[in-house]
Amino acid sequence: MGKGRTACCDKSKVKKGPWTTSEDLKLISFIQKHGHGNWRALPKQAGLLRCGKSCRLRWINYLRPDVKRGNFTPQEEDTIINLHRAFGNRWSKIASHLPGRTDNEIKNVWNTHLKKRIVVMKKEEYNSSSSSTSTSSHQGQYMDNNSTTLESFSPTSSKANDQVMDFWEYMLDTSSTPTSINNLDHLDSYSNLDTTSEHHPQQLVDEFECQKWLTYLEIELGLTTNNQQEDHQNNFMQL
DNA sequence: AACCGCTACAACCGCTTCATA
């Protein structure tokens, strides 16, 4: 281990807080074109006033095409519980067994839902075992495999998701399709979140490639209705 | 309508691990 620690970035020069639509798009289009070999250098190259760590997290947890979105299925929940029993809080290890789910997402689900579920079950287990000896004990067992009584998660309808939806509505309106990625800053009017509208024209991104990628992302992220999805898939094939 | 408390989850922070010179 090295002596001391160098800051991962200049904190005074990076933007923090929720990502805006234009930032997302800059990141997506940059990675699509150049990959993400060096996260530290990426923000500068992509024209983002963000820390490399922040970009990495945003990509891995939200923008990556293979991220599965939406509610966890009872099967996934059971898997998490069982894996947690085996691995403890090693979220990345658990995530590796759940394709499309991120460690951050699993951690959140555990802390907000599953942990409580375990507590309730433990409590019930304790009560039943102390009140009756005829009830079979499941000592050391977290869960009842038939249990699906966990309150279902709210759909991922966060503000961030709404931003992405707004973006797609915008993009699909052909009359207002931006001519290049350089013009994305004005999309922030959709999110009302951007307070530092910077104007750093980046490498020109081919509109065609961008559209293709974004359509693909929309499908992958499940941001479409079935009908829309069909349309987009057709469009994607045509592209 | 306004306030409050709670929940969910995106994002940040700092430590650890890994790769490499």
Added chain:
DNA sequence: GTATGAAGCGGTTGTAGCGGT
């Protein structure tokens, strides 16, 4: 073997949204 930088990881925080009063 050691120093260093970058990436990965897990804990924690911030805040939007929602329901209850």
